[in-house]
């Protein structure tokens with residue numbers, strides 16, 4: 439233990455020394471290189487801490503005082519978990535030496551390398567990391583604007599929206615209908631809508647067993663589909679109906695006043711309606727010019743540096759990370775790889791080719807978990823699945839296996855959130 | 861791709877890399893601080909030592925123990941929920957480098 443500590447201290451000193459040496463070559467001033475990170479979610483907070491550990495001066499710009507984590511927010515909807523279990527502050531990150539600017543970043547000038555903040559102040563950077571997550575596209579689905587989201591919540595950013603949808607479910611009568619619109623790819627958390635349907639079905643089965651749940655989907659297939667559908671058969675037979683794209687599931691318009699979702703084939707009215715709309719990279723990515731016409735950000739898979747603007751790195755949901763899904767696990771893994779790459783680049787060294795992992799758990803019921811995993815490395819400029827690795831939980835597994843995965847799901851959440859915020 | 865040929869080539873290669881690792885352990889800390897590819901992802905699930913943790917902590921564990929576990933996960937000798945799927949994404953050489961790094965983390 440003490441040996442390890444000594445090593446680490448030596449290391450840290452060496453890293454600081456190296457960084458400082460590089461910088462003194464670059465400018466006369468003896469200040470270390472400065473990195474600004476925008477977004478204190480899973481990607482940004484991880485990256486900021488990791489950069490600091492590597493001896494760099496880091497400012498983390500985060501608009502909210504409290505971060506509400508999305509993973510497990512479906513359990514909040516189902517009444518299985520308090521929202522407080524999802525909430526985190528940046529106090530420990532700050533204590534670790536990261537400067538926190540609790541403000542909205544409103545502009546980025548890649549030429550002068552300056553981030554503008556909402557109060558008119560600004561921050562200079564040598565390298566900028568953007569991890570702004572997603573923005574809901576209120577322009578993509580006719581009828582679904584911010585006012586409509588107050589009636590038919592998306593709950594795809596955890597917080598008030600989660601609580602609103604929870605209240606609606608609680609107020610719904612037994613025998614009511616819950617309708618969900620699921621988006622086309624790509625979007626945040628590919629298995630998320632189906633985990634949500636499962637846990638809401640669990641709530642309805644327990645409290646309002648005559649109710650129905652309808653999923654209108656803009657896709658013909660989805661993440662962990664076989665596992666979800668097999669479990670729905672077992673746990674919630676006749677309760678969940680899934681309508682695929684080719685059977686007329688794509689919602690093309692909504693009417694908030696009547697809580698109606700319109701498809702090419704008909705109109706579906708629900709007592710509680712959850713619209714998960716199309717998304718794009720958080721607004722600051724568009725402002726900085728790092729998002730392409732798809733709304734997402736192309737990156738170099740080794741450094742996560744933008745393909746559109748130098749010295750700006752994009753991680754997490756906002757990035758186009760090849761085979762990696764938009765998950766908190768991915769964002770956390772990318773935050774660490776990106777920090778290592780930035781430290782190398784600022785030392786004037788070439789970064790090493792990374793390998794990344796993702797594991798996403800979903801709960802189908804409180805003690806029934808399933809997972810999808812993948813290992814990724816850059817190939818032909820894209821983060822690509824390592825062949826032969828990854829995949830989903832086995833289709834045939836005993837209840838003990840599912841129960842174990844449910845335990846691991848919670849353990850993952852605790853470990854990751856304590857790495858990021860603890 | 862000839863997997864078996866690759867595997868035996870890797871065994872030879874990994875013996876060499878073990879020698880390299882042993883050398884690295886004797887000399888400066890700098891190289892050891894650089895996490896090998898894939899290593900930093902582990903802590904997403906495997907946190908620091910916490911009593912009663914559902915997922916085994918890896919920092920400070922003996923390197924050979926981690927290597928052996930990964931090999932057994934890969935071959936299916938050791939039952940797993942997810943580690944079998946993840947272990948298959950790493951070569952022997954990569955696994956050794958990761959294990960060595962993890963064993964040195966506080």
Ligand SMILES: Cc1cc2nc3c(=O)[nH]c(=O)nc-3n(C[C@H](O)[C@H](O)[C@H](O)COP(=O)(O)OP(=O)(O)OC[C@H]3O[C@@H](n4cnc5c(N)ncnc54)[C@H](O)[C@@H]3O)c2cc1C
Nearest residue numbers: 477479481501508509543570571627754755764765766767
């Ligand atoms: C219902 C649901 C369930 C999920 N379950 C899982 C799961 O089980 N496992 C899993 O791995 N993932 C899960 N996810 C996905 C996960 O939440 C996201 O992938 C993850 O949050 C992405 O991290 P990020 O850093 O990219 O963005 P975020 O976590 O969204 O963080 C972005 C942060 O940036 C801040 N920000 C944005 N713009 C600015 C600006 N201009 N100035 C200042 N601050 C700004 C925001 O306030 C926010 O705090 C789930 C998602 C949902 C919706």
